[in-house]
Amino acid sequence: MNRRLQPKKELARQAMAGTAAVDPVVDRILAGEDALIPSSGFAASVMERVRDEASAPAPIPFPWKRILPGVILAIAALGWCVFEMAQTLLSTAKSLPPAGHLGLGGNLPAITTAGWIALALLAPLLAWLFARRVVGGSALL
Amino acid sequence: MLGAPQSSNAAEAADIDAADVARVLAGDVEAFAGIVGRWQGPLVNMAWRYCRDRGRAEELAQEVLIRAWRGLKSWRGESVFSTWLFALAANVYRNDLKRVPAVTVSFEDAAEPSLPGSQLAALDERDRSGSVRRAVLALPRRYREPVVLFYFHEMDIGAAARTMRMPEGTFKARLARGRELLRKRFPRLREWSTASAGADFSSADEVSS
Numbered sequence: 001m002n003r004r005l006q007p008k009k010e011l012a013r014q015a016m017a018g019t020a021a022v023d024p025v026v027d028r029i030l031a032g033e034d035a036l037i038p039s040s041g042f043a044a045s046v047m048e049r050v051r052d053e054a055s056a057p058a059p060i061p062f063p064w065k066r067i068l069p070g071v072i073l074a075i076a077a078l079g080w081c082v083f084e085m086a087q088t089l090l091s092t093a094k095s096l097p098p099a100g101h102l103g104l105g106g107n108l109p110a111i112t113t114a115g116w117i118a119l120a121l122l123a124p125l126l127a128w129l130f131a132r133r134v135v136g137g138s139a140l141l
Numbered sequence: 142m143l144g145a146p147q148s149s150n151a152a153e154a155a156d157i158d159a160a161d162v163a164r165v166l167a168g169d170v171e172a173f174a175g176i177v178g179r180w181q182g183p184l185v186n187m188a189w190r191y192c193r194d195r196g197r198a199e200e201l202a203q204e205v206l207i208r209a210w211r212g213l214k215s216w217r218g219e220s221v222f223s224t225w226l227f228a229l230a231a232n233v234y235r236n237d238l239k240r241v242p243a244v245t246v247s248f249e250d251a252a253e254p255s256l257p258g259s260q261l262a263a264l265d266e267r268d269r270s271g272s273v274r275r276a277v278l279a280l281p282r283r284y285r286e287p288v289v290l291f292y293f294h295e296m297d298i299g300a301a302a303r304t305m306r307m308p309e310g311t312f313k314a315r316l317a318r319g320r321e322l323l324r325k326r327f328p329r330l331r332e333w334s335t336a337s338a339g340a341d342f343s344s345a346d347e348v349s350s
Contacts, residue, residue, distance in 0.1 A: 026323055029270045030277065030292040038185045042199055043177045046206045050177075053210065054170045 081121065088114050151221075154179070158222035162213055177206055180223070184230055190289045191234040192243040193278060201237055205230040220303070227304040235286065243278050276326055277319075284319030291316050 092110045157175070164172035184205055188198035209226055216225045277288050290301040302312035 026273060026320065026327075027292075027296070029273045030288070031296060033190075033274075033292075035182065036186050036189050036195065036198070038181045038199060038202070042185070042203070043174065043181055046177050046181070046203050047171075047174050049203070049207055050173050050210050051170060053207070 078121075081117070085114055085117050085121075088117075155221050155223070159218065162216060162222060165210075165213055173210055176209070176222075180226060181206070183223075184226070187227070187230055187290075187293050188234055190293050191238060193274065194243065197243075201234055202230070204237075205233050208233065224300075224303050227300075228306055231286070231290065231304050273323065273327065276323060280319055280322060284315050284322060287312055287316040288319040288323070 088110060092114065158179070161172045161175045165176075181202065184202035185198050188201040188205075189195065192198055192201070205226070209229060212229070216222060277285060280288060286305060287301065290304050291298065294300040294304070298309060298313060298316070301316075302309045305312060
């Protein structure tokens with residue numbers, strides 16, 4: 001027997017035994033509730049909904065085949081953007097003067113452009129994450 | 142279990158459920174009426190114990206039956222149909238209560254039941270029962286559900302733990318904690334129990350003399 005689990009089980013057993021001895025009133029009150037009888041139209045109402053669902057046309061499946069080329073294209077475009085941005089950043093970093101001779105004036109536009117690109121890529125992602133949080137992660141998002 | 146089908150043989154009832162499910166899956170929509178008829182009572186009673194609101198309980202039970210209809214294929218017969226259905230119901234009720242809580246009074250503010258002695262004993266009893274039941278709804282969520290399901294399943298720990306899809310050990314620990322909280326919140330219930338027993342004895346003495 002697992003020695004680490006034993007104390008927890010024993011604790012639960014003791015707790016159950018202890019409360020069982022002192023809770024006859026609570027047991028009687030909570031176990032002795034009168035049964036609620038569903039209203040007369042309940043079953044009919046459920047069956048009506050079931051019949052409606054059964055007779056409804058099958059939901060249109062999501063057109064994955066049609067949308068797939070677009071998704072692939074978007075992913076490729078994103079990849080290309082990231083690649084271009086990385087290249088720009090690398091070339092900017094290489095062209096920077098050594099430390100101590102910071103001449104940021106000449107390289108500032110390239111860095112600023114890269115920053116704007118990064119922000120433009122990040123903004124839709126943040127908007128998507130925010131929308132997902134608001135909606136509660138529904139299948140549409 | 143409140144409102145459960147009055148079948149003398151649980152296995153026979155399970156077979157009827159399985160047969161109805163097979164018929165529904167074969168395309169016989171009306172076979173679902175049998176399932177609705179057998180389980181509407183238990184589902185409404187279970188929902189009632191979660192929210193203490195009759196209208197809401199019926200709405201929730203209806204939602205469970207519709208979801209069961211949609212998801213019948215996912216029941217593979219590994220467990221009894223009722224176990225699957227109650228687990229589905231517990232999930233629906235739990236999520237709905239997260240959205241709209243059933244109780245507005247905190248556990249600490251739940252009224253303490255009065256001691257017996259009043260001439261209106263029936264009213265006293267009703268008030269006492271109402272207080273304890275409201276206090277169950279005000280328990281912290283992790284202890285509330287085990288308490289609700291334990292009594293719904295007529296104190297069958299195994300059935301209640303299966304409904305919560307939880308190991309029995311964990312279920313027992315949470316149940317014990319929930320009952321302990323109730324006991325601490327209502328210490329006078331024990332006095333009431335003793336007093337009731339004393340009253341019973343004294344009335345028995347009167348009858349015998």
